[in-house]
Amino acid sequence: SRSINLAVIPGDGIGQEVVTEGLKVLSAALPQDVKLETKEYDFGARRYHATGETLTDADLDALKKHDAILLGAIGDPSVPSGVLERGFLLKLRFAFDHHVNLRPSKLLPGVDTPLKGEPSIDFVVVREGTEGPYTGNGGTIRKGTEHEVATEVSVNTAFGVERVVRDAFARAQARPRKKLALIHKNNVLTFAGHLWTNIFNKVAAEYPEVTTEYMHVDAATIYLVTQPERFDVIVTDNLFGDIITDLAAAVSGGIGVAASGNINPSGEFPSMFEPVHGSAPDIAGQAKADPTATVLSVALLLRHLGHEAEATRIEEAVAADLAERVGNPARSTSEIGDALAVRVAG
Amino acid sequence: SRSINLAVIPGDGIGQEVVTEGLKVLSAALPQDVKLETKEYDFGARRYHATGETLTDADLDALKKHDAILLGAIGDPSVPSGVLERGFLLKLRFAFDHHVNLRPSKLLPGVDTPLKGEPSIDFVVVREGTEGPYTGNGGTIRKGTEHEVATEVSVNTAFGVERVVRDAFARAQARPRKKLALIHKNNVLTFAGHLWTNIFNKVAAEYPEVTTEYMHVDAATIYLVTQPERFDVIVTDNLFGDIITDLAAAVSGGIGVAASGNINPSGEFPSMFEPVHGSAPDIAGQAKADPTATVLSVALLLRHLGHEAEATRIEEAVAADLAERVGNPARSTSEIGDALAVRVAG
Ligand SMILES: CC(C)[C@H](C(=O)O)[C@@H](O)C(=O)O
Ligand SMILES: CC(C)[C@H](C(=O)O)[C@@H](O)C(=O)O
Numbered sequence: 001s002r003s004i005n006l007a008v009i010p011g012d013g014i015g016q017e018v019v020t021e022g023l024k025v026l027s028a029a030l031p032q033d034v035k036l037e038t039k040e041y042d043f044g045a046r047r048y049h050a051t052g053e054t055l056t057d058a059d060l061d062a063l064k065k066h067d068a069i070l071l072g073a074i075g076d077p078s079v080p081s082g083v084l085e086r087g088f089l090l091k092l093r094f095a096f097d098h099h100v101n102l103r104p105s106k107l108l109p110g111v112d113t114p115l116k117g118e119p120s121i122d123f124v125v126v127r128e129g130t131e132g133p134y135t136g137n138g139g140t141i142r143k144g145t146e147h148e149v150a151t152e153v154s155v156n157t158a159f160g161v162e163r164v165v166r167d168a169f170a171r172a173q174a175r176p177r178k179k180l181a182l183i184h185k186n187n188v189l190t191f192a193g194h195l196w197t198n199i200f201n202k203v204a205a206e207y208p209e210v211t212t213e214y215m216h217v218d219a220a221t222i223y224l225v226t227q228p229e230r231f232d233v234i235v236t237d238n239l240f241g242d243i244i245t246d247l248a249a250a251v252s253g254g255i256g257v258a259a260s261g262n263i264n265p266s267g268e269f270p271s272m273f274e275p276v277h278g279s280a281p282d283i284a285g286q287a288k289a290d291p292t293a294t295v296l297s298v299a300l301l302l303r304h305l306g307h308e309a310e311a312t313r314i315e316e317a318v319a320a321d322l323a324e325r326v327g328n329p330a331r332s333t334s335e336i337g338d339a340l341a342v343r344v345a346g
Numbered sequence: 347s348r349s350i351n352l353a354v355i356p357g358d359g360i361g362q363e364v365v366t367e368g369l370k371v372l373s374a375a376l377p378q379d380v381k382l383e384t385k386e387y388d389f390g391a392r393r394y395h396a397t398g399e400t401l402t403d404a405d406l407d408a409l410k411k412h413d414a415i416l417l418g419a420i421g422d423p424s425v426p427s428g429v430l431e432r433g434f435l436l437k438l439r440f441a442f443d444h445h446v447n448l449r450p451s452k453l454l455p456g457v458d459t460p461l462k463g464e465p466s467i468d469f470v471v472v473r474e475g476t477e478g479p480y481t482g483n484g485g486t487i488r489k490g491t492e493h494e495v496a497t498e499v500s501v502n503t504a505f506g507v508e509r510v511v512r513d514a515f516a517r518a519q520a521r522p523r524k525k526l527a528l529i530h531k532n533n534v535l536t537f538a539g540h541l542w543t544n545i546f547n548k549v550a551a552e553y554p555e556v557t558t559e560y561m562h563v564d565a566a567t568i569y570l571v572t573q574p575e576r577f578d579v580i581v582t583d584n585l586f587g588d589i590i591t592d593l594a595a596a597v598s599g600g601i602g603v604a605a606s607g608n609i610n611p612s613g614e615f616p617s618m619f620e621p622v623h624g625s626a627p628d629i630a631g632q633a634k635a636d637p638t639a640t641v642l643s644v645a646l647l648l649r650h651l652g653h654e655a656e657a658t659r660i661e662e663a664v665a666a667d668l669a670e671r672v673g674n675p676a677r678s679t680s681e682i683g684d685a686l687a688v689r690v691a692g
Contacts, residue, residue, distance in 0.1 A: 081543075082536040090534065114571045116462050133479075133500070138537045144544070148504040150537040154479070158494040185585070187431040191484045191496040197427075198490070218592035225460045225571060225596050239531070243589060246564035250571050 003035040004305060007066035007270065012044040012084075013279025014289035014333075015072025021291035021337025022070060022298045025317075028341035029302065029310040039066070043088055044279075045076035054087030060095050068301050069272040072294065073279035086136060093129050096269035098262035099160065100167050101129035101238075102300065103245040103276065107228075110323035111253040115225060121252045123231035126168040127241025129262055131160040132192075134238040156192040156237070161199050167265060168235035169203050172210045179211045179232035180204075183220045183240055196237065220244055224251060249276050257322070259296035261304060271304055273297040287332040292318055295340055317343035349381040350651060353412040353616065358390040358430075359625025360635035360679075361418025367637035367683025368416060368644045371663075374687035375648065375656040385412070389434055390625075391422035400433030406441050414647050415618040418640065419625035432482060439475050442615035444608035445506065446513050447475035447584075448646065449591040449622065453574075456669035457599040461571060467598045469577035472514040473587025475608055477506040478538075480584040502538040502583070507545050513611060514581035515549050518556045525557045525578035526550075529566045529586055542583065566590055570597060595622050603668070605642035607650060617650055619643040633678040638664055641686055663689035 008023065010016035023038065030036055041063070048054055063069060069092075074084050092098075107113055107121035137153035165182075172180035182200045186193025197214065204212050215223065217240045223230055224247050236244065249258035258276035275293030283289060296318055303311035317340050331339070354369065356362035369384065376382055387409070394400055409415060415438075420430050439447075453459055453467035483499035511528075518526035528546045532539025543560065550558050561569065563586045569576055570593050582590065595604035604622035621639030629635055642664055649657035663686050677685070 081533045082539070085533040086536060114462055115460050117460075133498075134534060136536075137497075138500070138535075140537045140541065142504075146504050146508075148541055150502045150541040151483075152479075152500040152502075152535045152538045154484070154498040154500070156496045156498075158488075158492050162492075185588075187427045188436065188480060188585075188588075189484075189498045190428040190432060190482075191486045192498045193428070195486065195494055195496040218588050221567065221589055221593035222596040222601070225593065226600075239534075242531075242534075242564050243567055247567035247571065247593070250568040254572075255568070 002033055003037065004030070005065070005067045006036065006038045007063050007069040008038050008040045009043050009069060009071045010040065011072040011074040011279060012046075012076045013073055013281045013284040015044070015074070015279055017284070017287065017289050017333045018275060018291040018294040019070060019072040021333060021340070022294035024337045025295045025314060025340045025344055026298045026302070028345040029314050030307075031310070034307075044074050044084065045079050048079055048084065054084060055091050063092075064096075064269060066270045068270050068305060070298065070301060071272055071274035073275065073277065075279045077281060090134060090136070092272065093262050096272070097130060097264050098272060099128060099130045099164055100261075100263040100265055101127035101241060102261040102263055103127060103241070103248070104259065105245075105248040105252040107252040108257075108319050108322050110326045111257065113251055113253065115228070115251050119228050119251075121228045123228070123234060123248070124171065125234045125236065125241055125245050125248060126164060126171060127236055127245060128160065128164045128238045130238075131156055132238035154189070154192055154239070156195050158195065158199060161196055162203070165199050165203050165235055168233055169207045169210055172233040173207055175232055177232040178209050179213075181213045181215055181231060181234045183215050183217050183234055183236040183244065185217050185240070186214070187216060192237070200235070217244065221247060224248060228252070245276065255293065256290035257292045257296065257318075259293050259300055261297065261300040263304060271301075273301040273304075287334065289333050291333050291337050292322070295337070313344055313346070314340075348379055349383065350376070351411070351413045352382065352384045353409050353415040354384050354386045355389050355415060355417045356386065357418040357420040357625060358392075358422045359419055359627045359630040361390070361420070361625055363630070363633065363635050363679045364621060364637040364640040365416060365418040367679060367686070368640035370683045371641045371660060371686045371690055372644045372648070374691040375660050376653075377656070380653075390420050390430065391425050394425055394430065400430060401437050409438075410442075410615060412616045414616050414651060416644065416647060417618055417620035419621065419623065421625045422627060436480060436482070438618065439608050442618070443476060443610050444618060445474060445476045445510055446607075446609040446611055447473035447587060448607040448609055449473060449587070449594070450605065451591075451594040451598040453598040454603075454665050454668050456672045457603065459597055459599065461574070461597050465574050465597075467574045469574070469580060469594070470517065471580045471582065471587055471591050471594060472510060472517060473582055473591060474506065474510045474584045476584075477502055478584035500535070500538055500585070502541050504541065504545060507542055508549065511545050511549050511581055514579055515553045515556055518579040519553055521578055523578040524555050525559075527559045527561055527577060527580045529561050529563050529580055529582040529590065531563050531586070532560070533562060538583070546581070563590065567593060570594060574598070591622065601639065602636035603638045603642065605639050605646055607643065607646040609650060617647075619647040619650075633680065635679050637679050637683050638668070641683070659690055660686075
């Protein structure tokens with residue numbers, strides 16, 4: 001499309017700083033004839049403290065009109081744990097049916113990893129985004145007493161699992177190595193595990209070219225640090241995906257470069273793109289945050305909207321920028337953004 | 347006590363090989379006047395195929411009479427996923443109320459780690475063993491149809507959480523660094539998360555000397571590969587503990603050296619000690635399995651039964667043996683066991 005109507009949610013902590021650079025690079029990447037309109041939304045801790053609101057129905061109606069959403073980070077120590085996570089981030093993922101939570105991990109040349117031996121890392125995790133233990137099902141009885149019981153219910157449906165498994169197979173089919181790993185814990189979580197495994201095997205029959213494997217989540221953490229080159233595409237449940245994508249980020253350059261997309265593939269609702277890192281209140285306002293993860297999230301956003309060439313140009317600019325960091329002094333948030341914008345405008 | 351009446355469960359795959367060496371070192375470590383009686387039990391895939399049984403009430407009655415249990419490994423590809431895990435391993439942990447699942451991680455000199463920079467790793471995970479998503483609660487409706495729904499219920503009780511949190515605080519208090527980290531996901535799993543966090547904070551007030559921190563499980567995987575030296579004692583839920591202890595094993599020498607104890611602290615039921623690794627059918631019968639994890643599990647067993655000096659002697663023998671491996675040819679399972687037995691007796 002020749003115009004992009006973008007919702008921008010800077011959020012808390014370093015969110016504003018990294019989003020500013022993300023938008024800078026986005027503008028530099030877009031062809032002259034693509035019109036970019038942005039509207040900023042003030043969600044997060046400030047709004048919560050001022051109004052008690054996290055995300056209202058009216059907010060959802062407004063966000064719904066956009067082509068996509070760019071988010072910085074949400075979360076602040078002044079807000080009790082869970083309030084903004086459940087009340088904003090997860091509410092939005094569920095309301096807009098972001099069932100494909102896409103998290104690529106690529107160790108780029110020049111980037112440091114905690115792992116020995118310069119492993120070659122290039123895989124993408126397709127994390128289910130609307131089910132599993134994230135649904136908020138469960139409850140507490142006898143709260144605060146010695147007889148308290150708290151439950152959390154992981155909900156898994158054939159509908160929800162099949163669509164994300166299909167998305168992952170299609171992605172694996174489109175990649176040179178054509179490998180797909182299902183990660184679960186089907187030897188213990190047998191109800192959900194069998195559902196996932198059966199659907200995975202059923203869809204696999206339609207993709208004879210894709211090599212598949214199954215791995216327990218605990219074993220997967222071992223492979224992620226001992227044989228990360230083994231992975232190409234991974235599909236997994238919401239909670240396992242949360243855990244392994246942080247580990248994946250850690251081994252492939254850190255959360256400073258980890259991008260993500262919360263995608264609604266049908267386009268019925270706008271998809272949301274955000275760095276995997278949080279609001280990092282400890283370094284907020286100091287121009288120290290690395291905007292790279294946000295810039296890479298902008299690339300995912302552009303690819304999602306059909307601007308493949310521009311997405312690739314941003315990724316190449318990031319790769320070149322990272323390769324040049326070695327041995328050079330640290331730059332500020334905006335210096336990195338400026339450098340990337342210059343490269344992208346090329 | 348001056349006698350040990352031990353149940354031995356070799357199990358499947360490499361189980362028999364590693365247990366043989368574990369018992370060899372156990373015998374070598376025990377003082378002359380401690381009588382060791384062992385009884386072998388034939389659980390696992392063979393028995394399942396022959397009889398359809400995994401663990402009967404009569405089996406539990408027999409096992410109950412022992413002072414402790416030494417397990418090799420259970421699991422074989424010929425048995426559907428979940429049958430032996432739920433039908434034997436978890437059934438035993440639940441029946442004998444093994445609520446403290448103890449998993450130490452120590453990177454010993456000479457041992458290879460996938461991490462750069464020779465990190466200093468020495469922590470212990472206290473994993474809850476009888477609650478959480480492991481209870482088997484949940485179910486499936488409309489199985490095999492496009493309308494299938496599968497649930498898994500994580501059950502958390504004040505009783506169950508408080509006892510394991512207390513155990514972890516006592517362990518932290520007894521260690522030089524006196525640090526304890528609670529790992530959970532209380533920003534998403536708010537019902538269970540608040541129960542864990544409140545009880546953790548309540549008990550913390552009784553241990554003013556213990557430095558505490560809270561960490562989300564996803565963030566914890568990052569710290570385990572970037573700052574493992576940060577950890578001293580970790581307390582966590584059953585599933586998070588499963589995941590992070592495999593990662594912990596991977597960074598601290600691999601599952602070849604990872605020991606565990608499934609402990610019933612009251613002594614009402616016998617505790618069970620087992621290597622963290624599985625049955626490794628691919629190398630079974632080839633004398634290639636490293637018995638070190640089983641030998642270290644024997645040390646935990648001895649410590650649990652009050653034989654502290656013997657436990658320490660085994661751990662020192664393992665440390666010396668590992669340090670000597672560098673640059674030397676690989677040894678067979680029994681050669682390693684022999685060498686350890688000689689050191690321990692020595
Ligand atoms: C902040 C939290 C709700 C979120 C999640 O658990 O999904 C975060 O960890 C992530 O990975 O995006
Ligand atoms: C085999 C399986 C049931 C078990 C678990 O999940 O607890 C194993 O992974 C472990 O860590 O002991």
